[in-house]
Amino acid sequence: KNQVEQSPQSLIILEGKNCTLQCNYTVSPFSNLRWYKQDTGRGPVSLTIMTFSENTKSNGRYTATLDADTKQSSLHITASQLSDSASYICVVSANTNAGKSTFGDGTTLTVKP
């Protein structure tokens, strides 16, 4: 069964600090992995998308890494800001015609001043 597991479930950090969120998956065959940011009361917004051949992708202060061998990804947030407080969702798609996506449960990040 395809699964995506994220850790930690929740995280509290001080403004200006860095943090790293983890995503492990068992989706096969692998097509791509996406990280989304979901602010409270809003829909998810795509941060990065990585295919098998990519192992790092950045979007401003967000840097995602992918290790396709160990089936792990991380999202690193640098110099956190209060606006980074949100839920971060890891999504992995299968390389089949249907291209079904499996969603993780998300990590809730709180940035405090």
Added chain:
Amino acid sequence: DVKVTQSSRYLVKRTGEKVFLECVQDMDHENMFWYRQDPGLGLRLIYFSYDVKMKEKGDIPEGYSVSREKKERFSLILESASTNQTSMYLCASSEAGAPRGNQPQHFGDGTRLSIL
């Protein structure tokens, strides 16, 4: 920027009612999706559509149906609402691509539905 608009942010209905949730996207996307989001369960796919008048079941289609009469509009229907359908409902759209799930999905802001 892609705009996915869901007709209501909050909705309260009674058990047994037929409920319609509407979603419109303005980027001519082929693919549209309906999810529900519950604490501890993440996003779960209810139905999706890769073309007009086409629909496919997702992981949890029971108690739901969909309609896609026009490319830009995808409706979710709760045939007879029950309290366990109280949830946040999210609509998404994406461009066509192969495999179909390769394209990033653009989400609406959700409809928080309460069934009393």
